[in-house]
Amino acid sequence: MHSRFQTRALSSFIALSACTMPALASEPITNAPPDQFAWERTAEGVGFAALDGNRFEEAYMAMVRLPAGLVSPAHTKSATMYGVVVSGVLVHTEAGVGKNEETRLPPGSFYKIPADLPHVSKCVSSTDCVTFLYQDGRFDFLPVQP
Template identity: 60%
Template sequence: MNYAILGLGLLMTAPAFAEPQITNVPASQLDWQTTPEGVAFAALDGNRFETSYMAMVRLPAGLISPPHVKTANMYGIVVEGMMTHAPHQSTETATVLGTGAFYKVPKDLAHVSSCVSEIPCVAFLYQDGQFDFLPVTQP
């Protein structure tokens, strides 16, 4: 048996593998989905309700979240506006973050997120697990 010919035949009949593709999404083509609270998400990669994900998030100007926790770490970069993310008992000393600033909110840390600018706040988000928003009671 000529194994070289057999191998060549397998190569010729094997399904073609897709070439890696670059994903480009202009800002004007982001698919924003707005929650009843007015927070909008534009999915970039992954399904935020099932697994880790990347998304753009837009908070209305002046929004202050109730204290809450997440069961996965959340990482963000501010793209527009001015935001704060602070432990829920320390919001008065929160650091104001503007364009280009990075933040990490550790899982299980009760915190408050706010858009403190007069324009909506937009950030790139990565969460290393599925999205959740678990309100905590105020002490």
């Protein structure tokens, strides 16, 4: 009798496990060490290394490199941006905010810039600033008048 109980319990466990096991992934793991990034540089010297998605057509993820000392003009984006600073020190502020109100973002910092919010981005370190960036829509850069 004890043996029948164990057999039923084991059968139930196997059936339950089969129902709750995750399906096999249809895509393999993507690994991208930094020395394999394909950097593209804009006329302003900003580098983009695509990780997922085409930034000119859809939501995307990329590594972005801002040159040391770069200060962008005030601008907006049509999509919300989410980022994590990897190296350097960044500052993102709403357009018109004074220097005393800036928050310095060292490596490990997170930032979110809402869509359509006029802002200025700066790399305030003596080394280039690298950030992981996710944007929930296509890339654009829309200058705003001061």
